[in-house]
Amino acid sequence: MTDLIKLSLTETIKGLKDKKFSAVEITDAYLTQMDVHKHLNAYITETPELARELAKAADKKLANGEDGLLLGAPIAVKDLFCTQGVRTTAASRMLENFVPEYESTVTAKMFAEGAVMLGKSNLDQFAMGSANITSHFNNVSNPWKRRHADGIMVPGGSSGGSAAATAAFLCAGSLGTDTGGSIRQPASFTGTVGMKPTYGRCSRWGTVAFASSLDQAGPICRTVADSALLLQAIAGFDAKDSTSVKKDVPDWSGRLKADVKGLKIGVPKEYRPDNLPDDIAALWDQGASWLRDAGAEIVEITLPHTEYALPTYYIVAPAEASSNLARYDGVRYGHRTGEKVSSLDEMYERTRAEGFGDEVKRRIMIGTYVLSHGYYDAYYKQAQKIRALIAQDFASAFEQVDAILTPTAPSAAFGMNEQMSNVEMYLNDVFTVPASLAGVPGISVPAGFDGAGLPLGLQVLTKAWDEQTCLNVAAVIEQAANLDLTPEGY
Ligand code: GLN
Numbered sequence: 001m002t003d004l005i006k007l008s009l010t011e012t013i014k015g016l017k018d019k020k021f022s023a024v025e026i027t028d029a030y031l032t033q034m035d036v037h038k039h040l041n042a043y044i045t046e047t048p049e050l051a052r053e054l055a056k057a058a059d060k061k062l063a064n065g066e067d068g069l070l071l072g073a074p075i076a077v078k079d080l081f082c083t084q085g086v087r088t089t090a091a092s093r094m095l096e097n098f099v100p101e102y103e104s105t106v107t108a109k110m111f112a113e114g115a116v117m118l119g120k121s122n123l124d125q126f127a128m129g130s131a132n133i134t135s136h137f138n139n140v141s142n143p144w145k146r147r148h149a150d151g152i153m154v155p156g157g158s159s160g161g162s163a164a165a166t167a168a169f170l171c172a173g174s175l176g177t178d179t180g181g182s183i184r185q186p187a188s189f190t191g192t193v194g195m196k197p198t199y200g201r202c203s204r205w206g207t208v209a210f211a212s213s214l215d216q217a218g219p220i221c222r223t224v225a226d227s228a229l230l231l232q233a234i235a236g237f238d239a240k241d242s243t244s245v246k247k248d249v250p251d252w253s254g255r256l257k258a259d260v261k262g263l264k265i266g267v268p269k270e271y272r273p274d275n276l277p278d279d280i281a282a283l284w285d286q287g288a289s290w291l292r293d294a295g296a297e298i299v300e301i302t303l304p305h306t307e308y309a310l311p312t313y314y315i316v317a318p319a320e321a322s323s324n325l326a327r328y329d330g331v332r333y334g335h336r337t338g339e340k341v342s343s344l345d346e347m348y349e350r351t352r353a354e355g356f357g358d359e360v361k362r363r364i365m366i367g368t369y370v371l372s373h374g375y376y377d378a379y380y381k382q383a384q385k386i387r388a389l390i391a392q393d394f395a396s397a398f399e400q401v402d403a404i405l406t407p408t409a410p411s412a413a414f415g416m417n418e419q420m421s422n423v424e425m426y427l428n429d430v431f432t433v434p435a436s437l438a439g440v441p442g443i444s445v446p447a448g449f450d451g452a453g454l455p456l457g458l459q460v461l462t463k464a465w466d467e468q469t470c471l472n473v474a475a476v477i478e479q480a481a482n483l484d485l486t487p488e489g490y
Helices: 002-006 009-017 023-036 048-063 105-112 160-167 184-190 224-234 278-293 306-327 344-355 358-371 376-400 422-427 433-438 467-481
Strands: 043-046 074-078 116-121 173-178 193-196 216-221 264-268 297-301 403-407 442-449 455-461
Touching: 002 023, 009 023, 009 048, 009 224, 023 043, 023 048, 023 074, 023 116, 043 160, 048 116, 074 105, 074 160, 105 116, 105 173, 105 224, 116 160, 160 173, 160 184, 160 216, 173 193, 173 224, 184 193, 184 442, 184 455, 193 224, 193 467, 216 224, 224 442, 224 467, 264 278, 264 376, 278 297, 278 403, 278 442, 278 455, 278 467, 297 376, 306 358, 306 376, 306 422, 306 433, 358 376, 376 433, 403 467, 442 467, 455 467
Parallel strands: 074 116, 074 173, 264 297, 264 403
Antiparallel strands: 043 116, 173 216, 193 216, 193 442, 403 455, 442 455
């Protein structure tokens, strides 16, 4: 029966509908796997009782022949989505004991479709990071290791817990958020499929805010079909989020077709820096030739402002973060210092010093600096202008091509103990950040392995609102690659 956990999300839902097994059975199977692999630290809060309750309710609905896109499916939820009555920490000490009174729109939609929540998955603190090593609740381990080596690898970040849980069969699929790559990069590092939809596709209401003009929810799953389904369940207009866009949610899952015949696919020359590792360059070429074999035309394109994307992101994102995180002041909710203080200012200072981790503090300082009176024009305003040029690059490219193919990240997962400077860490987002700034959808699909046997993803980008083409192209890569994505020992 433990093989139940090896089913894809799509197979799980079909099996439940066909009464091959019950929601309680498959939920228990996942809860057991979560117990066995607690060492990965993929979850901050496990919710076994709630999961069993939800599973029982799903079984009743299944017995009554009721429908739901996710009916009975066990899902992990990044601990950045507010869940009513279930602690929501953003992996920070600041929110260590925060139990929301309300449900985020994305999780409400997921529950409305019948999903069973297994728990709240670990992440980088306030979703800031690329390795899931900034969580107040300790690091997450990647279930993948280098061949013949024992070193623990990072799962990527910030949705590292969701990605590790999905890869290690600790859930049938998971929810993440992506501000500059936090769904796509961990998907690449863990051999899973991660999709960031068009900005405005999913409601941000009830999601702890990092950088509001960039944050988007999305799925991390084991297959492209699963990602289409999970995204379909959580997407859609929400009047409570002013940046949510009034557009119908297409039947991505029903219309998913591994077909690129007649499509033009662009390969941007700026994404091939001199120091791009050979196996990643080779994988990228391989991906292009799979698509060519499947009937697409591959063309070289240019996204001329790519080199400015990272510096732009690391101005815009911290600026918005510094403003969003101002609310954590020890008064309204969240942590408050227990020390004796002699003034209100001292209370704020101590509260924030204790509540935020180093990376969060760094971002707040960068953010307040670039927004400050003397530097606003020099940094923030410039960054906004360059952001517009980057979006224009994509708009011009998509006049020429239907999709863009790139590597997801410039490396495979790295070792937990491999020292890296902050800037080196920021460089990890080099291929994901431009699409975030432009607001276009992107997916990372596993396409191969590096020399040490670690998974590598390729990224497909399409124009805004064309998630379908993005999914279809990814499905062709998935089929052509035909990989066994079970980490050893799982
Ligand atoms: N790694 C990037 C950062 O640290 C992206 C994070 C994200 O997408 N949430 O900001």
